[in-house]
Amino acid sequence: MANKIPRVSVREQEPALRATNFEEVCYGYNEQEAQTEASRCLNCKNPRCVAACPVGIDIPAFIKKITEGDYSAASSIIAKDSSLPSICGRVCPQETQCEGSCILGIKGEPVAIGKLERFVGDWSLENESDAELTIQSNGHKVAVIGSGPAGLACASDLAKWGYEVTVFEALHKLGGVLVYGIPEFRLPKEKIVAREIDSLRRLGVKFETDVVVGRTITIDSLLDDEGFDAVFIGSGAGLPRFMGISGENLNGVVSANEFLTRANLMRAYDDEYDTPIFVGKKVVVVGGGNVAMDAVRTAKRLGADAVIVYRRSEAELPARKEEVHHAKEEGIEFKMLTNPTEVIGNDKGWVRGLRCVEMELGEPDESGRRSPIEKPNSDFEVECDVVIMALGTSPNPLLKRTTAGLETNRRGCIVTNEQGATTREGVFAGGDAVTGAATVILAMGAGRTAAKAIDEYVKNKAK
Numbered sequence: 001m002a003n004k005i006p007r008v009s010v011r012e013q014e015p016a017l018r019a020t021n022f023e024e025v026c027y028g029y030n031e032q033e034a035q036t037e038a039s040r041c042l043n044c045k046n047p048r049c050v051a052a053c054p055v056g057i058d059i060p061a062f063i064k065k066i067t068e069g070d071y072s073a074a075s076s077i078i079a080k081d082s083s084l085p086s087i088c089g090r091v092c093p094q095e096t097q098c099e100g101s102c103i104l105g106i107k108g109e110p111v112a113i114g115k116l117e118r119f120v121g122d123w124s125l126e127n128e129s130d131a132e133l134t135i136q137s138n139g140h141k142v143a144v145i146g147s148g149p150a151g152l153a154c155a156s157d158l159a160k161w162g163y164e165v166t167v168f169e170a171l172h173k174l175g176g177v178l179v180y181g182i183p184e185f186r187l188p189k190e191k192i193v194a195r196e197i198d199s200l201r202r203l204g205v206k207f208e209t210d211v212v213v214g215r216t217i218t219i220d221s222l223l224d225d226e227g228f229d230a231v232f233i234g235s236g237a238g239l240p241r242f243m244g245i246s247g248e249n250l251n252g253v254v255s256a257n258e259f260l261t262r263a264n265l266m267r268a269y270d271d272e273y274d275t276p277i278f279v280g281k282k283v284v285v286v287g288g289g290n291v292a293m294d295a296v297r298t299a300k301r302l303g304a305d306a307v308i309v310y311r312r313s314e315a316e317l318p319a320r321k322e323e324v325h326h327a328k329e330e331g332i333e334f335k336m337l338t339n340p341t342e343v344i345g346n347d348k349g350w351v352r353g354l355r356c357v358e359m360e361l362g363e364p365d366e367s368g369r370r371s372p373i374e375k376p377n378s379d380f381e382v383e384c385d386v387v388i389m390a391l392g393t394s395p396n397p398l399l400k401r402t403t404a405g406l407e408t409n410r411r412g413c414i415v416t417n418e419q420g421a422t423t424r425e426g427v428f429a430g431g432d433a434v435t436g437a438a439t440v441i442l443a444m445g446a447g448r449t450a451a452k453a454i455d456e457y458v459k460n461k462a463k
Helices: 031-038 059-067 071-079 085-091 113-127 149-160 189-201 219-224 256-263 290-301 321-329 398-402 440-462
Strands: 141-145 164-168 206-208 230-233 253-255 282-286 305-309 333-335 338-345 351-364 370-374 380-383 386-389 427-429
Touching (some): 031 059, 059 113, 085 113, 085 189, 085 440, 113 189, 149 189, 219 230, 230 440, 256 290, 256 386, 290 305, 290 321, 290 386, 305 338, 351 386
Parallel strands (some): 141 164, 164 206, 230 427, 253 386, 282 386, 305 333
Antiparallel strands (some): 338 351, 351 380
């Protein structure tokens, strides 16, 4: 029976080698491996995996096409609901979504849905990259702010429905967090991200870079002067948070956002680029999410001894288990139940260490995780040259300040209804700009939801 077949392991670079380079860690499935893994799927009549997918991909249908060797059909099935399969197959937390709901996972290993999606996405990029679609224009224009996953998903759906879509990106490269936040060894930029964006160009989506909405142009001018029928805000959450402890202004203390932007977008890891980046001999990354894992693994590849400091236990780490596993394989040290209290500097204003206290877990907090409590008289010091704060991010307040009638909450997130409509007529939003920092696939789901609402809004307005 299909469920007796063991899960097919994915091939990877050896840990000792990959910890010294920025080449992709996972090689993905070849054709034989993909078909073997796909044959494990039970094709459930009521597939829980589909309900657990934020964009609602018909997972059993595309997997069945893999078993038949019809990868073109598999690609078409995925494309109905996702415009970024090669990206999502690499970075989405499938273990808590589709794979986490797989029936096979109850008593064994779930189907490797993410790896199969990546296989189909990569096959499509290699074999159907020049496919053209004929789309009939409906005569309406929509502006999308931000070229991250929310903006790309929204733009893709609207373009397929005949809208003239223009995406405005503040940076010089397209992709948002996919480009500046996620390292090359997890998500290749030219091989994958750029080519997936090219597929949107073939749908007719226009892109303008180096446009800071709120400075270069405003949402008001897009609606009132530029002739756009609606605006979607998918600008993400790029404002880093810090702890507010003593010494955070010392040289050598940086946010994970700045560190990863220098390494990823500005290619500081590449000797052919002049982007400065400093890691010293030892880097401490404060935090336990995926961004923290990306930062600490990047620091390791840049030549530093790299340490994670997290105030809860390993069981509470919010990062993907795969990323934690890879980090440990690569020699990353984890200091659990540890909380920083002060960044210590030398007489030249540079970091020389991080003072911490030991923690223990108490009762669960509002997130359901047990609250960390400081142990008395447990101070100790961790020597380091660089401290990277990976404590989450908030949306940039620029759009709020420059857009009449746009409401935000106390965290600076844009207020919307369930369909993505904001308090300003004709303006919709989704992704991290609304929720705060979350996952790629959740942002894509929000972008698709808003696209439907924009379509309904424009049609109603045209009546």
